Amino acid sequence: MALELQPVSAVVAWTGASTTNATIIANAVEARIGNYCNRMTQGVGVGTIWTSGSRTEYLSGELSDGLLLKWTPITAVASVTMITANGISTTYTLTDLTVDGIEIADLGTINGRIGRLQLRAGSYMWDQEYAAQRRARVAAPNFGAGRNKIKVVYTGGYSTIPDDLKLAALELAKNIVDAKAVSGTLQSETLGNYSYTNASSADAAASEAVMGSAKDLLQPYRSYANIV
Numbered sequence: 001m002a003l004e005l006q007p008v009s010a011v012v013a014w015t016g017a018s019t020t021n022a023t024i025i026a027n028a029v030e031a032r033i034g035n036y037c038n039r040m041t042q043g044v045g046v047g048t049i050w051t052s053g054s055r056t057e058y059l060s061g062e063l064s065d066g067l068l069l070k071w072t073p074i075t076a077v078a079s080v081t082m083i084t085a086n087g088i089s090t091t092y093t094l095t096d097l098t099v100d101g102i103e104i105a106d107l108g109t110i111n112g113r114i115g116r117l118q119l120r121a122g123s124y125m126w127d128q129e130y131a132a133q134r135r136a137r138v139a140a141p142n143f144g145a146g147r148n149k150i151k152v153v154y155t156g157g158y159s160t161i162p163d164d165l166k167l168a169a170l171e172l173a174k175n176i177v178d179a180k181a182v183s184g185t186l187q188s189e190t191l192g193n194y195s196y197t198n199a200s201s202a203d204a205a206a207s208e209a210v211m212g213s214a215k216d217l218l219q220p221y222r223s224y225a226n227i228v
């Protein structure tokens with residue numbers, strides 16, 4: 001499994017863990033950060049979620065004029081297609097679309113960082129199937145309604161991993177090592193005004209607490225695409 005955020009050698013140097021343990025930690029950190037940032041999806045494994053590459057997503061329209069793409073930054077959009085129940089596909093005109101207000105043709109020189117694919121105001125791409133079922137035209141512009149009806153093929157991800165994202169991986173790795181160093185049998189201790197309580201491994205907050213300072217570094221990289 002390829003590592004995108006930090007190599008094992010960097011985890012060893014930062015945490016002092018053995019190579020064997022650092023390998024386990026490095027892979028766990030990649031998965032934990034990928035899940036926390038909502039970039040992990042079936043069919044897209046660790047080693048492909050941050051680095052720039054070709055992506056294909058099937059999105060639900062929800063009668064919205066905008067759709068959130070997962071693997072930002074968006075550097076190119078190849079095609080956007082509406083797939084109806086009878087198998088007929090209609091291709092959107094790319095000049096009728098923008099990403100974060102950026103023209104499709106300009107992506108790559110200006111990256112779409114949030115990843116909002118949006119129909120241009122005044123552009124009409126009717127979901128004829130939806131309209132026919134309800135015998136009425138729906139508000140436009142919109143991407144229609146129905147689960148996974150919109151197929152988007154695009155290029156998304158980083159050509160160079162940002163430094164603060166790489167730092168978050170090291171911070172999380174260090175937090176894991178430090179948590180392991182605390183005695184698992186020690187529940188609490190008190191000496192004068194000093195008091196310490198060790199979170200139980202069964203404590204639901206314990207896992208989240210390990211994120212520590214890495215959470216602040218990761219906030220700008222969290223995706224809210226396709227969250228129900």
